[in-house]
Amino acid sequence: MDDSYYKSKDLKKFGDITEFQEKLGNKFFEYYGEVFEEGALTKREKALIALAVAHTVQCPYCIDAYTTESLENGASEEQMMEAVHVSAAIRGGSSLVHGVQMMNKVKGLSM
Amino acid sequence: MKSLQAEAHSLSDPVTQLELINSHNEKIRSLSKFEDKLKEINLFPLKPTGVEIFQMNVGYMCNMTCKHCHVDAGPDRTEIMTKETFQYCLDALKNTDINTVDLTGGAPEMNPHFRWFVGEVSKLGKHVIVRSNLTILTTNKFSDLPEFFKEHGVEVTCSLPFYSKSRTDRQRGKGTYDKSITALKRLNELGYGKEDTGLLLNLVYNPVGAFLPGDQEEIKQEFKKELSRTHGIEFNDLYTITNLPISRFLNFLLMSGNLEEYMEKLIEAFNPAAATGVMCRNTISVGWDGRLFDCDFNQMLEMEIHEDSVQHIREFDLDSLNNRQILVNQHCFGCTAGAGSSCGGATT
Numbered sequence: 262m263d264d265s266y267y268k269s270k271d272l273k274k275f276g277d278i279t280e281f282q283e284k285l286g287n288k289f290f291e292y293y294g295e296v297f298e299e300g301a302l303t304k305r306e307k308a309l310i311a312l313a314v315a316h317t318v319q320c321p322y323c324i325d326a327y328t329t330e331s332l333e334n335g336a337s338e339e340q341m342m343e344a345v346h347v348s349a350a351i352r353g354g355s356s357l358v359h360g361v362q363m364m365n366k367v368k369g370l371s372m
Numbered sequence: 373m374k375s376l377q378a379e380a381h382s383l384s385d386p387v388t389q390l391e392l393i394n395s396h397n398e399k400i401r402s403l404s405k406f407e408d409k410l411k412e413i414n415l416f417p418l419k420p421t422g423v424e425i426f427q428m429n430v431g432y433m434c435n436m437t438c439k440h441c442h443v444d445a446g447p448d449r450t451e452i453m454t455k456e457t458f459q460y461c462l463d464a465l466k467n468t469d470i471n472t473v474d475l476t477g478g479a480p481e482m483n484p485h486f487r488w489f490v491g492e493v494s495k496l497g498k499h500v501i502v503r504s505n506l507t508i509l510t511t512n513k514f515s516d517l518p519e520f521f522k523e524h525g526v527e528v529t530c531s532l533p534f535y536s537k538s539r540t541d542r543q544r545g546k547g548t549y550d551k552s553i554t555a556l557k558r559l560n561e562l563g564y565g566k567e568d569t570g571l572l573l574n575l576v577y578n579p580v581g582a583f584l585p586g587d588q589e590e591i592k593q594e595f596k597k598e599l600s601r602t603h604g605i606e607f608n609d610l611y612t613i614t615n616l617p618i619s620r621f622l623n624f625l626l627m628s629g630n631l632e633e634y635m636e637k638l639i640e641a642f643n644p645a646a647a648t649g650v651m652c653r654n655t656i657s658v659g660w661d662g663r664l665f666d667c668d669f670n671q672m673l674e675m676e677i678h679e680d681s682v683q684h685i686r687e688f689d690l691d692s693l694n695n696r697q698i699l700v701n702q703h704c705f706g707c708t709a710g711a712g713s714s715c716g717g718a719t720t
Contacts, residue, residue, distance in 0.1 A: 304590060337536050
């Protein structure tokens with residue numbers, strides 16, 4: 262028995278989530294498709310944002326999908342890694358900015 | 373790096389290539405057939421819309437050995453079009469309204485009759501496109517070609533798979549990017565790629581790996597921005613071309629374990645509109661030895677034009693060619709995926 266939680270081939274089955282709840286699933290995919298259409302942002306820019314978010318939420322399916330999507334839409338390796346650094350900076354920064362809360366508490370408790 | 377042919381590699385055999393993309397394993401065998409996809413949209417048998425582009429492969433010799441090359445071209449290839457065959461092409465062109473002559477290879481410039489032919493075909497008033505690898509224009513023997521191109525109003529369509537050095541050199545060999553930039557700057561100096569000069573300079577983008585090209589216009593804008601920012605280079609148009617699963621790119625797919633997924637991706641992306649606009653419907657491909665093919669890819673797979681049509685350029689007959697049945701196989705999914713792919717880029 263395969264005891265791995267993540268299987269790359271499962272990405273292709275994403276659409277199957279409608280099997281258990283068709284209406285909500287279809288609404289989601291319709292929305293999802295429209296989100297990634299070219300708008301005020303280009304498809305390449307959206308793919309890079311998605312790539313950064315994929316690293317933030319640490320979704321291996323999304324990382325695979327939006328690495329390919331970024332390549333297909335003409336992003337360079339440098340752009341893709343910079344997107345991951347943006348993700349890392351926000352994750353790191355979000356921990357550190359809570360340091361202010363810690364400092365506030367320390368100062369409130371201390372003489 | 374040697375050609376697959378020089379290495380006596382099994383994939384230098386077109387029959388082996390066709391077997392691989394049709395029946396390599398159970399997964400590949402289970403995939404939809406191109407012919408059936410055409411039948412679903414009432415496009416089979418595939419027929420020409422009328423020949424408008426006369427594409428000539430003037431030889432497989434090239435100064436480069438790119439990893440994705442569908443021709444398996446390289447310095448060790450000796451197949452080259454003779455002057456006699458060029459003359460057959462001129463004779464054919466004299467008597468038709470076909471206006472565009474598209475010269476490809478290998479490096480077409482390396483054919484010893486290249487300059488003579490361009491001069492002759494220009495006298496006929498035909499529009500000439502040369503598919504240049506750019507690096508050839510930086511070698512001593514061919515460094516005066518940009519001026520020659522300008523003199524004859526030749527449209528230059530050149531390979532530049534990416535605007536960054538690392539990705540370009542990975543596909544086309546170390547040092548390619550710098551030489552390509554040198555050649556592009558020289559072409560720009562002569563007016564190529566500049567507005568209102570009429571000297572057309574187009575780039576060909578093809579993915580450096582097992583993925584499809586994205587939106588052509590968006591990639592063009594990104595190339596324009598980056599090449600202008602980093603090198604001050606200008607160009608007119610950019611064509612995105614999908615890598616077809618044959619020859620060296622097929623070898624890459626196989627060796628990297630991407631064959632099944634790539635074929636599946638091409639098939640999933642089948643676009644009926646792109647199928648309607650495939651280039652073989654308005655193009656005829658002349659091989660280095662004068663044999664006729666539906667396209668340069670079929671030429672590399674030795675899929676000679678349908679037996680009911682004329683077979684050789686010396687027998688050229690436009691009516692016969694315009695009424696032929698176009699031969700298709702699984703590699704054709706490369707031209708119908710997404711926005712479509714042709715020597716002139718996306719087709720939809």
